[in-house]
Amino acid sequence: MPVRAEVVRARDIDDVVAAIAGAGPRGILVRGAGRAYGDAAQNAGGTVLDLAALDDVVLHGDCDVEAGAGVLLSTLVPLLLDRGRFLPVTPGTRFVTVGGALAADVHGKNHHVDGSFGDHVRWLDVVTGDGAVRRVVPDGHGVEGRLFDATLGGMGLTGAVVRARFATLPAPSPAVRVDTVRCADLDSLMERMVAADATHRYSVAWVDGTARGAALGRGVLTRGDHAEDSASARSLAPSAARSPWPGPPMPFGVLNRASVRAFNEMWFRRAPRARYDELQTIAEFFYPLDSVGGWNRLYGPRGFLQYQFAVPDEGADVVRSALERFAAARAPSFLSVLKRFGPGRAASPLSFPMEGWTLALDLPTSVPGLAALLDGLDELVLSADGRIYLAKDSRAAPRTVAAGYPGLAAFSSLRDEVDPRRVFTSDLSRRLQL
């Protein structure tokens, strides 16, 4: 939804403190790179704080990164690769800020091994609604310990993260050694994914969201690890540039049922039945969509939404049911991604990952009956003790989120402690009654 807010560009922490002190009745919210799919980074009628100027980076001798909240991951990737390191966790786009990655507690293809971004944080500097600047650490005590945990995945509602230090992973070369396997149905795909948990750091499956019947859930599984030697690696490091110009707005969508089906068919057939030890660049492996500027515009002016849920292993059936329902409703999902999750951050009330499965789908909002279809899926996900991802959400009911995140009450009481005026707020928090 288009809404209006006043954007304040902070130059330093003092500006952040001043903006919080001067926040009006509609409150304040930090916006990162604006990559959330819904209203997480919007604050209608209030203040939106842009921390892009907090962009300094320190690479420590122990390979930790210390960075301002406004630093883009795309800036860090080449710096780290030069030193034989990589981000501990990266989402499917590198054009997100450090602050945004923390607020959504993002996950990557290595969640089953390395957990979420928050699991690698050494400390956070958070400016809370009471104006205090606090350095909070993992396993801290009292309110500061809870503030650390609640901030990871807290969607910016606990305060403004201005600076953070986090660990990195070794990446001896800027290449990823990738195995690709095509699976003809959902059972074989899921079986192989469970097996890949133990063998590969990175694992993700693209699922043909248009396949039905016996082919339901067919997909292409890619598994990878950072390649040891860089001898064969060309210049594989991606550039630090901002995302490419997205091109002009499209007057109409070109993704419809027929074209999405054709695309999915082609994507499936194009994939090798099985291919091992292929060297891919960081950009090819982690950020395929970053190279297609404005891919989102293919959906036309009505746009699309993302639906992503997680269910524990015992709820694996929900993945099948979801794909069946989408196929039955002929909802053309351009991009459907299935992933394994390792244990989640139990102490972080709004962090999304939980041990088991996660499925994400892109759906054009013009699909008839989409609202009821997704409401029904919410019920299914909740009945399996699952939850939906707040960074992707744009249409859930408050009840769905409260049921999926049992720590929500603790989250609210922490906000009462550090932000009694509830200065930090967002359209997402208003819509979902967070």
Next chain:
Amino acid sequence: MTDALDRPASVVVLGATSEIARSLVRALRSPALHRLVLAGRPSDERDDVVAEFAAVPVVEVHNLDASDATTHERLLAEVFAAGDVDLVVVAFGVLGDQRAQELDPDLAVAAAQVNYVGALSVSLRSARHLREQGHGVLVVISSVAGERARRSNFVYGSSKAGIDALATGLSYALEGSGARAMVVRPGFVRTRMTAHLPEAPLAVGPDDVAREIVRGLRRRAAVVYAPAALRWVMLGLRHVPRAAFRRLPL
């Protein structure tokens, strides 16, 4: 906040017993609808509406006297202070008996007090709150009767012409504010208000009007006709020469 599928989380109905508004709330009802404010005169009819929507998590009922503009400031301040509003529907209105109004202008004044002055009062106040919020839609139920005066209902038509111009003006004024306004121009709608009248061509039910409003909200339309075909009929009627128009059986 209205969600990505255009479902409002909070709806305020001014004129709780309006059949069009009731149909609209039915059409907008979803798990995403969290708060419903029903403001109207206390009546069995209002109780009935409240009962129908009792399952909405938060239902607030207010007394509203549309003709007493001095009470509107406080009412709307209360409604907006209690939480964000995604949609305000200005739905109250009276038709009145044209012949009686011509004979007793006090009756016409009382009707105009509701249809125009009252609607102006709540529309302007709501628009101010929506602007402060930075989002939300003001839906004002006007009428095709306001587009061109007719012999049979020009008193009603004149009050609708007034509120139509006001709401249209608000749709310009709110541009860039994050909020917006929408004017709804139904033709003959089969409701209690028109039950005693012979049905006009292109007559519709309240559900049809609600459906057009929902479509209009999705398209971010500034003007909605119900039925949609009336847009073209009215385009023609507006240009019929006076000499011919006054002879039309309208």
